[in-house]
Amino acid sequence: MPGPxxxxxxxxxxxxxxxxxxxxxxxPAAVIKRLSLYTRAxxxxxxxxxxxxxxxxLAKELGLNSAQVRxxxxxxxxxxxxxxxxxxxxxxxxxxxxxxxxxxINVALIGVGxxxxxxxxxxxxxxxxxxxxxxxDIEVRDKTIGAExxxxxxxxxxxxxxxxENIELVILTVPAEAAQGIADRVVGAGxxxxxxxxxxxxxxxxxxxxxxxxxxxxxxxxxxxxx
Amino acid sequence: MPGPxxxxxxxxxxxxxxxxxxxxxxxPAAVIKRLSLYTRAxxxxxxxxxxxxxxxxLAKELGLNSAQVRxxxxxxxxxxxxxxxxxxxxxxxxxxxxxxxxxxINVALIGVGxxxxxxxxxxxxxxxxxxxxxxxDIEVRDKTIGAExxxxxxxxxxxxxxxxENIELVILTVPAEAAQGIADRVVGAGxxxxxxxxxxxxxxxxxxxxxxxxxxxxxxxxxxxxx
DNA sequence: TAGATTGTTAATCGATTAACAATC
DNA sequence: TAGATTGTTAATCGATTAACAATC
Numbered sequence: 336m337p338g339p340x341x342x343x344x345x346x347x348x349x350x351x352x353x354x355x356x357x358x359x360x361x362x363p364a365a366v367i368k369r370l371s372l373y374t375r376a377x378x379x380x381x382x383x384x385x386x387x388x389x390x391x392x393l394a395k396e397l398g399l400n401s402a403q404v405r406x407x408x409x410x411x412x413x414x415x416x417x418x419x420x421x422x423x424x425x426x427x428x429x430x431x432x433x434x435x436x437x438x439x440i441n442v443a444l445i446g447v448g449x450x451x452x453x454x455x456x457x458x459x460x461x462x463x464x465x466x467x468x469x470x471x472d473i474e475v476r477d478k479t480i481g482a483e484x485x486x487x488x489x490x491x492x493x494x495x496x497x498x499x500e501n502i503e504l505v506i507l508t509v510p511a512e513a514a515q516g517i518a519d520r521v522v523g524a525g526x527x528x529x530x531x532x533x534x535x536x537x538x539x540x541x542x543x544x545x546x547x548x549x550x551x552x553x554x555x556x557x558x559x560x561x562x
Numbered sequence: 563m564p565g566p567x568x569x570x571x572x573x574x575x576x577x578x579x580x581x582x583x584x585x586x587x588x589x590p591a592a593v594i595k596r597l598s599l600y601t602r603a604x605x606x607x608x609x610x611x612x613x614x615x616x617x618x619x620l621a622k623e624l625g626l627n628s629a630q631v632r633x634x635x636x637x638x639x640x641x642x643x644x645x646x647x648x649x650x651x652x653x654x655x656x657x658x659x660x661x662x663x664x665x666x667i668n669v670a671l672i673g674v675g676x677x678x679x680x681x682x683x684x685x686x687x688x689x690x691x692x693x694x695x696x697x698x699d700i701e702v703r704d705k706t707i708g709a710e711x712x713x714x715x716x717x718x719x720x721x722x723x724x725x726x727e728n729i730e731l732v733i734l735t736v737p738a739e740a741a742q743g744i745a746d747r748v749v750g751a752g753x754x755x756x757x758x759x760x761x762x763x764x765x766x767x768x769x770x771x772x773x774x775x776x777x778x779x780x781x782x783x784x785x786x787x788x789x
Numbered sequence: 790t791a792g793a794t795t796g797t798t799a800a801t802c803g804a805t806t807a808a809c810a811a812t813c
Numbered sequence: 814t815a816g817a818t819t820g821t822t823a824a825t826c827g828a829t830t831a832a833c834a835a836t837c
Contacts, residue, residue, distance in 0.1 A: 363804075364783070371782040375761060389818065398763045401818095402806055409820060417812040417819040435785045442781075453680035465781055503788050504781070528784040534602060536625045544787035546780050553773050554669075554692055554731070555598040556591070557755040558662045560771035561730050590828075616794065628794095629830055636796060644795040644836040 366407050370430055372397050373404070377427035389420035436464040441502045443469035445517055446509035447480060447487055450532060454508065456481030467506070469496060490517075497524040504528040511535040518545075593634050597657055599624050600631070604654035616647035663691040668729045670696035672744055673736035674707065674714055677759060681735065683708030694733070696723060717744075724751040731755040738762040745772075 376396050380388055390408075394401040408414050408421075411433050415421045431437040442465050444451055451470070454460070460467040461483060470480055470487045479486050488496055496502070505521045507514060507529055514533040521529070522543050529545045531537060534552070539545055603623050607615055617635075621628040635641050635648075638660050642648045658664040669692050671678055678697070681687070687694040688710060697707055697714045706713050715723055723729070732748045734741060738760055745756060745764040756772045758764060761779070766772055 365804080367783045367786050368779055370786075371779045374782070375778070391818085396763075400806060402808090402821095403804090405818090405820060406805085413820070415819050418817045419813070420818065433786070434782055435788055436782050440785055440788065449684045450686060453684040457676045457680040459677060459777060460781060463778060463782065464785070504784060527789065528787055530780055530784060536623075544784060546784055548775065548777070548780060550686060550775070551602070551690060552595055552598045553757055553775060554687060555601070555661055555663050555690065556594045557731060557757060557771060557773055558667055558691070559594050559597075559660070561662055561667065561755055592828080618794085627830060629797095629832090630828090632794090632796060633829085640796070642795050645793045646837070647794065 362410055366410060369399070369407050370434060373407070374427060374430045374434065374436070377423050377430065380423045381427060386423055387420045388423055390415070439464060439466050440504055441500055442467040442504045442506060443471060443497065443502045444506040444508060445471045445490070445493070445521070446507065446513070447472040447476070448508060448510070451508035452480055454506065455483070455485050458483055460506070465504070469500060469502060493520055494524040497521060497526060502526060504530065507531045507533050509533060589637055593637060596626070596634050597661060600634070601654060601657045601661060601663070604650050604657065607650045608654060613650055614647045615650055617642070619647075666691060666693050667731055668727055669694040669731045669733060670698060670724065670729045671733040671735060672698045672717070672720070672748070673734065673740070674699040674703070675735060675737070678735035679707055681733065682710070682712050685710055687733070692731070696727060696729060720747055721751040724748060724753060729753060731757065734758045734760050736760060
């Protein structure tokens with residue numbers, strides 16, 4: 336969606352260390368997302384004791400093209416064996432390292448409204464390498480949220496807690512009017528990845544990566560295809 | 563992501579009536595999503611009593627290119643006035659009609675696990691033209707969910723209720739193993755739009771449109787950009 | 790009329806796919 | 814060796830952007 340002129344950081348060229356793994360080519364955001372899909376598929380295969388997989392098999396499972404699978408992986412190195420395919424466990428490990436999900440990442444959620452509460456009690460974010468253990472709001476109605484008992488802090492403590500707890504990723508579920516202000520504050524406190532559920536574009540410096548999840552848009556655009 | 567060979571319906575060429583609005587060109591799914599973005603921006607402008615807007619203004623607000631805005635709209639007709647721009651209220655109405663969100667659409671959620679419950683109690687899906695009033699699960703633990711008191715039906719009643727209540731869109735939050743089976747059943751009962759939160763591709767006939775929301779992938783791929 | 794902005798065509802850019810020599 | 818599959822280049826496809834004549 337964004338182009339070179341896009342002031343927003345979504346899909347912009349990130350200068351992260353991982354970019355350097357295999358030269359200094361720009362790695363498209365779509366490639367990174369698929370890397371994450373490959374990792375999941377590999378985990379499933381591993382669970383089923385499958386030890387090798389070809390690009391064709393992987394592609395079929397995920398509804399992709401096998402050349403695309405090979406090309407995506409080739410951004411980061413040579414992982415396969417001609418004539419055989421890819422070693423499942425080994426590739427999974429390497430991809431997890433490339434994605435940086437072979438360590439725990441501290442996550443905070445900001446905006447404990449309906450959606451925020453829902454995502455907190457969902458709990459799904461605590462699996463697979465993420466620690467969502469901090470929530471913030473302008474008003475603390477409940478001291479903790481969900482079965483995981485995530486503590487809710489007053490937004491005034493934002494910078495302090497983010498720095499102290501080494502929070503690296505923030506989930507934004509604040510009202511649209513507040514989004515930019517909060518984004519500025521978390522970025523100021525050192526956060527460089529934001530998952531934004533707010534239906535509003537936010538401006539961030541180039542080193543910050545923002546992903547948008549827009550549930551309303553997903554629904555509305557589906558409606559177009561009804562009958 | 564999908565290409566012509568992709569057996570999955572995501573982004574495939576839909577044969578909906580709306581496609582014919584302005585000839586029989588294939589309308590890219592990305593265009594439909596942006597249409598939905600334009601509609602929202604127009605609603606905001608209307609609320610602020612703004613009566614006209616140019617493609618440049620709209621583009622800037624949404625982080626897009628103005629030519630893209632004009633081209634997207636041109637798929638569906640001529641809505642603008644050279645030298646002036648687009649009439650906000652009028653364009654909003656027309657886009658809502660094109661998207662099919664100028665009527666109420668009945669929505670059911672299937673799979674009342676953690677995520678399903680969270681989305682039900684979120685309630686956000688009940689605004690903007692959708693009526694999410696039915697939930698299904700293999701086991702009915704709670705009779706209703708959330709402040710909206712959405713009733714939970716046993717999955718055995720799926721086809722019957724879908725037909726009786728004219729449910730057109732389904733939100734899938736079932737376990738991965740169940741996804742394909744449930745998809746087959748709702749499609750069999752006449753549903754042609756699925757919002758799939760399950761981390762698993764599903765196969766559907768060409769007239770069915772599936773959108774994927776993959777929260778784990780969004781998080782994992784963000785992790786790549788951390789420092 | 791002069792100024793602004795549309796609708797649309799042509800140019801550019803980037804991503805996907807096909808093809809195949811190299812390799813196990 | 815024969816068969817299979819990789820890594821990679823070249824071809825294709827599609828989407829984005831620039832440019833501008835037409836229009837208000």
